[in-house]
Each structure stands twice: as C-alpha cells, then as structure tokens.
Amino acid sequence: MQTYDVIVIGAGAVGKNAADRAARTGLSVAVVEAELVGGECSYWACIPSKTLLRPGAARAAARATPGVADPGPLDAAAVLAWRDEMTGEGDDSGQVKWLELAGIALVRGHGRLVEERTVEVTPEPGVADDGGTHLLHARCAVIVATGSAPVLPPVPGLVAANPWTSREATAVETVPESLVVIGGGVVGCEMATVYSDLGTRVTLLARRGLLGGAERFAGDAVADTLREAGVDVRFGTEATEVSRPEVGGPVTVTVQDGRGTQEVTAAELLVATGRRPRTGDVGLDSVGLATDAPLGTDDSMAVLGAATAAGGRPWLFACGDVTGRAATTHQGKYEARVAGDVVATLYGPDNGAAEMRPAPERSWTRYAASADHGARTQVVFTRPQVAWVGPTEAEARAAGLPVRAVAYDLSAVSGAGVTSPDYAGRAQVLVDTEREVLLGATFVGPDAGEMLHAATIAVVGEVPLGRLWHAVPAFPTVSEVWLRFAEEYGL
Numbered sequence: 001m002q003t004y005d006v007i008v009i010g011a012g013a014v015g016k017n018a019a020d021r022a023a024r025t026g027l028s029v030a031v032v033e034a035e036l037v038g039g040e041c042s043y044w045a046c047i048p049s050k051t052l053l054r055p056g057a058a059r060a061a062a063r064a065t066p067g068v069a070d071p072g073p074l075d076a077a078a079v080l081a082w083r084d085e086m087t088g089e090g091d092d093s094g095q096v097k098w099l100e101l102a103g104i105a106l107v108r109g110h111g112r113l114v115e116e117r118t119v120e121v122t123p124e125p126g127v128a129d130d131g132g133t134h135l136l137h138a139r140c141a142v143i144v145a146t147g148s149a150p151v152l153p154p155v156p157g158l159v160a161a162n163p164w165t166s167r168e169a170t171a172v173e174t175v176p177e178s179l180v181v182i183g184g185g186v187v188g189c190e191m192a193t194v195y196s197d198l199g200t201r202v203t204l205l206a207r208r209g210l211l212g213g214a215e216r217f218a219g220d221a222v223a224d225t226l227r228e229a230g231v232d233v234r235f236g237t238e239a240t241e242v243s244r245p246e247v248g249g250p251v252t253v254t255v256q257d258g259r260g261t262q263e264v265t266a267a268e269l270l271v272a273t274g275r276r277p278r279t280g281d282v283g284l285d286s287v288g289l290a291t292d293a294p295l296g297t298d299d300s301m302a303v304l305g306a307a308t309a310a311g312g313r314p315w316l317f318a319c320g321d322v323t324g325r326a327a328t329t330h331q332g333k334y335e336a337r338v339a340g341d342v343v344a345t346l347y348g349p350d351n352g353a354a355e356m357r358p359a360p361e362r363s364w365t366r367y368a369a370s371a372d373h374g375a376r377t378q379v380v381f382t383r384p385q386v387a388w389v390g391p392t393e394a395e396a397r398a399a400g401l402p403v404r405a406v407a408y409d410l411s412a413v414s415g416a417g418v419t420s421p422d423y424a425g426r427a428q429v430l431v432d433t434e435r436e437v438l439l440g441a442t443f444v445g446p447d448a449g450e451m452l453h454a455a456t457i458a459v460v461g462e463v464p465l466g467r468l469w470h471a472v473p474a475f476p477t478v479s480e481v482w483l484r485f486a487e488e489y490g491l
Helices: 013-023 039-043 046-063 076-086 093-101 166-170 186-197 216-228 329-347 393-398 414-419 448-461 478-489
Strands: 002-009 029-033 105-108 110-115 118-122 134-144 148-150 178-182 201-205 232-234 238-243 251-257 260-266 268-271 275-277 316-318 377-380 385-389 403-409 426-432 437-445
Touching (some): 002 329, 013 029, 013 039, 013 134, 013 329, 039 046, 110 134, 134 329, 166 186, 166 268, 178 186, 178 251, 186 201, 186 216, 201 260, 216 232, 403 478, 414 478, 426 478, 448 478
Parallel strands (some): 002 029, 002 134, 178 268
Antiparallel strands (some): 118 134, 148 275, 251 260, 385 437, 403 426, 426 437
C-alpha cells in the first residue's frame, strides 16, 4: 500500500492539469495511467488531427492568394512524418519528465477504485508497469479523468470488418486510395478533409447534415467545401450492413437512403459516430455508483452520489469527457483546474491532519465550473473553420431565452478582402435582448478559431453591448466584424 494525498486516475491532458493544480499547494499527488502519459489528445486526437489538417489549409490559403504559385499536391510522406514528430512517435518520456519536475508520481497500470479512497493498479498487457498489482490510498481525494472511448453502432458485420476509429485514422502509415466515413460530426468532417487533401477518394455518410452541434449554416458551408474538393457527401443515409470478406481487403457498406438500398466500397472504413465516457472499469460500483453512465458532478467537480469523507468534505471528483459535461480537451482541462483547485482548497497542505479537520470555512465556490454550461467553446478545423461559443439560436429559443440573432457576411469587411479576393465566411452573434449581453457567437471562415476568444470573453464576462461598442477593432482586420455587429443591432 502506497499513500498519497491525492490520486488521479488518468494521465491525459485533463488528468495532468488536475494533478498539477492539486500539487501546487504541497499536497502529494500520484497519477495512474494505463497507456501513454498525455493521453488521447497528445497521440490520437487533437495534436495529430490538427497537424494533419494544417498542410491542406496552408495549400488552400496559398491558392487563394494572388501572386503565390500553386504549391501542387501535398507530400503525404512529409505530412505523416510531421505528424509523427508532433506526437513524439508514441514516446511519452517528455511528458513523464514534466510530471517528475512537477513533483507528481506516476504509477503505470490500470487504476480502479476498490473502496473509498483506495485505488487498485493492475498492469496492462504489453504496457510497462510498476511491479504488478498493488494498492494506492488517498488521504484526501481521488480524481477520475479517464476520458471517453469511441462507440461503434450495432450494424451487422461492422465489428468483424475491423473499421477505423479516430485512433486509426490519425495514426496511419499509408494513405488509402479510398475511404468511407460514417458520421458527420467533428471527427468525420475533419478526417474527410484530411484524406481528401492527401488524395484519397472519400465518401462521407451522414444521417442528417454536418456538425449538428453548430448553427446549420456552418455545417452547410463545410459540406459545400468538401464537395468542391471531390468528397461524395451523402445526407439522409443509414448504414445497414458492413462486409469485408478478406482481412485487409476492401470493405463494403450497405446504405439505406431516400433512393433505396445502395452499396459503397472502399479500401478503408472510418466510424465516427460518437464517444462514450470511460466509466465501465473504474470500480465505481465499489463505492455505490453506476458503471454505465457519465460520472455526474456538481460545479466543484465533486461526484454526485458519492459519500463524503471525514469532516463532511467530498473525496471523489471527476473531470473531462468522463463526466459527460463537455467533450473537448480545453473544456476538460478547465474542469481539471477547477477540481484540482477545489481539492487543494478543501484539504490544504496540512497533510498530517487532513482527515481530521472539518471542511474549511472559507468559500471555494469561486472555483465553480460554470463555463461548460452556457459558454462552451468548440473549433472544428475543417475548411472553412467553424468556431462557436454558447448555444445555437435554436437551442436558445428552445430554452425560452429572449434572443436576437445578428449575422454578417465576413467577406464584406476590409480585412477579408486583404486576406483573399475569394474570402468567404459568415459570423453571427446571439443577443439577450432583455439584458443586452451576448449569449453566444459563431464564426465560419479561414482561421475562424482565432476569432473566437473575443466572443468567449464577452459571453463569460457578460459584457454589456453598450460597453462592448467601445472595444474598437483594428483596421483592416476581419475582427472589424464586431463593429458591424453593433451597427446591425442598432448601437
């Protein structure tokens, strides 16, 4: 039995942030990781996917700029090599070193709760471990940051066909000649963009439109660009059967749509139909919690339904995808900072008496994770990029909010014309007409993600429009659209 003040299960980007914040006040912290330190984001999701997307975006920008020679096709081998460099080629020694410098212990293996504040760690086959099965005890708190896993829909033949998920799609060594993508969400749209850029013949199958969590005009813009790039985008489709007679051979997807039953055959199949929180083998049942649902939390990131420790303080916390609150790395890291700060505030550096002291009288509610309710942010690195914060117009109206949408054509601002004569984009803000503050915003266009944070600050800070009018945008930039929003609203 090894004892620490805090144990974090999961050493991805989220778990590392939680561990770091808890450790800053002197609490001893250990993180348990079954795979690579850095997790999904570093090796199979955010970093590799955005690295793979960048060369195509740069080529498109060059082609849209007068006087710049057409760079021609991408060098697939060079693109994949850059991806390998950015992901450390699967070597997590740099991130392990960061833990060491932060004074955080790393325990290799699969961590699961076996009782209150006790974590059993077992070695994972094929992964380095720390000496077999052993127990860790937390004097103060356990933080669960186990992320999420891809979901494969129950389509006959799908599992046997050995389809790609996001992991395989971002880790390929050879670019396939053709690819079928099932799913029109973020992963499906981004990977359709990547492989189309690399010369793959791509078919994208979606039940409805693209990017269902964004404004409809955003998904429509991405669909138009994909089609212009040669992607066969099909809406209203449902995969009913998958067949792959030979291992490594072509795969055939039987599709039902408005025209009847059809077949689509390709070299590879990517399934991007969603993810589920990793709660199934974390030992939640040992502390009286469900194992088949997201790990619900309050805004301090304390797990709902978990018993409290001595002194009436919560001992079990969760953050990131496993909570089901917001499935992005940046929002998960935000929740992790909240969880780590709350644990540090509740338990403090007085380790020897941590289990005896009552909960501190000073308030720690200032750490409440509220931004992942009404001010969640998302950037999709397709062409055009799509970035938004807060609810869509439909979501706001469904919630009964007094909302007015103010939209503007981004190509009409001077900064757009300077960027490219073919610049195309659209921006929209949602205004609470009673309080006259922003509820949300959406940007669609080149580098739209870089425009988002100004809107995020306005939404989170509830900046009055009358005051926002005095925030003068620089000329000539695309951000001048903020002045146009004010004018359109009537200020």
